[in-house]
Amino acid sequence: DAGVIQSPRHEVTEMGQEVTLRCKPISGHDYLFWYRQTMMRGLELLIYFNNNVPIDDSGMPEDRFSAKMPNASFSTLKIQPSEPRDSAVYFCASSPMTVGYTFGSGTRLTVV
């Protein structure tokens, strides 16, 4: 099992540009989570899906953020337009019906 795969590992972009982060969950996992980690706020849940359906997006900071899960094996988190305060490490995690979260290695986003 390759685990949760995130791409890219690092992203540097200019303010105002669109950024797309990608995640491939573990096959057979029904839940997918997007978290953001910063020094100031720690680990925050942005949104999570169950069977490709968004369940709770209350953590999405503003309309510039959007997430999709078009199928069971792929999810994207998009920021448009990006701002310097969006700089953080973004983690994707997946979980089966039984409790057990597996995290990806994260995408380190830097907006300059």
Next chain:
Amino acid sequence: AQSVTQLDSQVPVFEEAPVELRCNYSSSVSVYLFWYVQYPNQGLQLLLKYLSGSTLVKGINGFEAEFNKSQTSFHLRKPSVHISDTAEYFCALSFGNEKLTFGTGTRLTIIP
């Protein structure tokens, strides 16, 4: 609301000494409890989890934790630490497969 408190932001420990990282939670209903470890520039790795049953939970790398319902605690312990244990440790809780709520983390530093 449910919350997780890690009172110690940093814990320095001499190599081969025992360590305890403290975690307290607040919840009006039963929860699942987790400890994750994050090595520098890496994702989060599950150390151990408490779902039900025995209150003493053993995890990877020689770590264990004890669930104490009366004190609403889930402290992490290791009898003898090694340099390789240097990392950040996060306590977290969830209700089934809903979102994980994380504590602010404890940075464990091993002194040679």
